[in-house]
Amino acid sequence: QFPRQCATVESLRSGMCCPDYFPVFGPGTDRCGVSTGRGRCVQVTVDWRPHGPQYIHDGRDDREQWPIRFFNQTCRCSGNFSGYNCGSCRPGWSGPTCSQRINIVRRNLLDLNAEERRRFVNALHQAKVTIHPDIVIATRRREEIFGPDGNTPQFENISIYNYFVWAHYYSVRKTFLGTGQQSFGGVDFSHEGPAFVTWHRYHLLQLERDMQNMLQDPTFGLPYWNFATGQNTCDICLDDLMGARSNFDVSLISQNSIFSQWRVLCESVEDYETLGTICNSTEGGPIRRNPAGNVARPMVQRLPEPEDVAQCLEVGVFDTPPFYSNSTDSFRNTVEGYSDPSGKYDPAVRSLHNLAHLFLNGTGGQTHLSPNDPIFVLLHTFTDAVFDEWLRRYSADISTYPLENAPIGHNRQYNMVPFWPPVTNNEMFVTAPENLGYSYEVEWPGRALHVTEMITIAIVTALVLVAIIFAAAACIVRVKKNKDELHQPLLTDQYQHYSDDYDGIATPSQSVV
Numbered sequence: 001q002f003p004r005q006c007a008t009v010e011s012l013r014s015g016m017c018c019p020d021y022f023p024v025f026g027p028g029t030d031r032c033g034v035s036t037g038r039g040r041c042v043q044v045t046v047d048w049r050p051h052g053p054q055y056i057h058d059g060r061d062d063r064e065q066w067p068i069r070f071f072n073q074t075c076r077c078s079g080n081f082s083g084y085n086c087g088s089c090r091p092g093w094s095g096p097t098c099s100q101r102i103n104i105v106r107r108n109l110l111d112l113n114a115e116e117r118r119r120f121v122n123a124l125h126q127a128k129v130t131i132h133p134d135i136v137i138a139t140r141r142r143e144e145i146f147g148p149d150g151n152t153p154q155f156e157n158i159s160i161y162n163y164f165v166w167a168h169y170y171s172v173r174k175t176f177l178g179t180g181q182q183s184f185g186g187v188d189f190s191h192e193g194p195a196f197v198t199w200h201r202y203h204l205l206q207l208e209r210d211m212q213n214m215l216q217d218p219t220f221g222l223p224y225w226n227f228a229t230g231q232n233t234c235d236i237c238l239d240d241l242m243g244a245r246s247n248f249d250v251s252l253i254s255q256n257s258i259f260s261q262w263r264v265l266c267e268s269v270e271d272y273e274t275l276g277t278i279c280n281s282t283e284g285g286p287i288r289r290n291p292a293g294n295v296a297r298p299m300v301q302r303l304p305e306p307e308d309v310a311q312c313l314e315v316g317v318f319d320t321p322p323f324y325s326n327s328t329d330s331f332r333n334t335v336e337g338y339s340d341p342s343g344k345y346d347p348a349v350r351s352l353h354n355l356a357h358l359f360l361n362g363t364g365g366q367t368h369l370s371p372n373d374p375i376f377v378l379l380h381t382f383t384d385a386v387f388d389e390w391l392r393r394y395s396a397d398i399s400t401y402p403l404e405n406a407p408i409g410h411n412r413q414y415n416m417v418p419f420w421p422p423v424t425n426n427e428m429f430v431t432a433p434e435n436l437g438y439s440y441e442v443e444w445p446g447r448a449l450h451v452t453e454m455i456t457i458a459i460v461t462a463l464v465l466v467a468i469i470f471a472a473a474a475c476i477v478r479v480k481k482n483k484d485e486l487h488q489p490l491l492t493d494q495y496q497h498y499s500d501d502y503d504g505i506a507t508p509s510q511s512v513v
């Protein structure tokens with residue numbers, strides 16, 4: 001969450017987190033790369049607009065008005081420079097002066113060849129075991145951040161992948177209200193509100209960036225898992241991808257996969273909640289996963305259908321009041337999976353993103369733990385691809401993204417917790433290829449017809465057919481009539497002729513011969 005340089009007593013006391021880019025003349029001489037025009041140290045901007053009614057403990061949580069409980073000065077970078085000391089480039093830009101455009105392609109995991117699969121799995125594992133070069137995590141609340149002696153900042157190193165796990169945990173953790181009091185759970189800075197899509201987008205961008213730096217490969221892109229193929233199996237649970245099922249324990253990963261060796265972070269959630277501590281970088285047990293194995297909840301033993309994605313993309317309004325998990329006709333609540341795929345809110349429904357999580361039935365299905373299972377990355381890149389397609393189709397219409405009264409953390413201008421330097425939800429509400437330097441290689445399913453549409457089409461078709469039959473019948477009658485009329489004058493002539501010849505009443509036999 002914070003740069004290592006800022007995890008000091010001085011930095012915390014001053015509230016300033018503006019590390020040097022290149023301290024030529026000693027510490028503090030090139031804050032934010034000011035000497036080369038990369039950026040400068042400025043006051044942090046926070047969103048003071050009111051949040052929604054779900055959170056009732058204002059003043060009790062370090063995540064309110066993020067990040068000013070910790071720091072009120074940060075780097076603001078110029079042009080395409082970015083990062084905690086303006087030492088890197090904004091997404092979509094690269095090169096020493098951040099002037100070269102780049103585009104990273106995020107591909108379907110199943111389309112990777114054997115070598116690409118091996119490289120991706122190895123890269124994830126390297127991220128799991130490599131200490132984050134820049135970031136450390138707080139292991140105590142602000143109140144206790146200086147440690148028992150008041151002089152020992154409570155921060156820890158953490159690996160690149162575990163930071164990804166920790167950031168998600170920190171955004172969903174309950175509010176500690178004091179020893180002996182129940183922690184407050186009606187708070188979630190990354191789910192059940194409009195920031196669901198923007199928060200997870202930035203979360204992935206940050207992991208992708210960290211992995212690019214680790215691999216020294218600026219073209220590295222995170223793949224995605226299309227969880228809505230219409231098959232109710234985990235098709236990426238193979239030993240050369242996310243790991244097959246163990247033959248010895250249905251809820252473990254096969255030992256042929258490196259992921260069977262991964263250990264889970266942030267397991268002791270009850271301890272954190274009762275003691276008021278924060279998850280640290282200590283790992284616990286193995287990843288648990290039992291796809292489609294939740295016999296007690298048959299509803300989550302299936303995955304979404306392609307049609308569900310198509311329907312969700314038809315919901316044209318980004319979000320609707322109360323901007324929460326009970327919003328109806330909201331694209332965000334539909335892709336998050338609290339509404340049915342057509343957008344109608346139904347408390348009994350789990351669809352799309354939520355359904356994919358619950359289908360995993362284990363570590364990946366519990367919000368405080370889910371990123372420990374690497375499937376999380378791929379599930380969320382696909383969810384982000386759906387969001388990006390929505391942004392493209394509806395010209396990134398932000399008008400229904402609320403500026404105020406969204407659940408805490410979810411207002412449009414709120415800085416997303418616990419990212420550093422501060423970044424707002426607003427900044428992620430842009431089409432990715434043009435603004436963030438990545439795109440998805442994906443084909444979207446066409447929408448099947450609704451029953452009402454099918455009935456309308458059937459009625460119109462029937463009416464057209466009836467009209468054609470009537471027109472044809474009228475034609476036949478007319479042709480027949482014309483034919484009859486053609487014969488009529490001959491008979492009339494004959495009558496005329498006979499009457500001329502016989503000058504009296506012709507017998508019937510005479511008249512027809």
Ligand SMILES: O=C1C=c2cc(C(=O)O)[nH]c2=CC1=O
Pocket residue numbers: 191350354355357358364365366367368370371
């Ligand atoms: O990790 C997650 C797990 C989830 C479970 C649900 C649910 O709908 O019950 N939602 C989830 C979101 C997650 O991010």
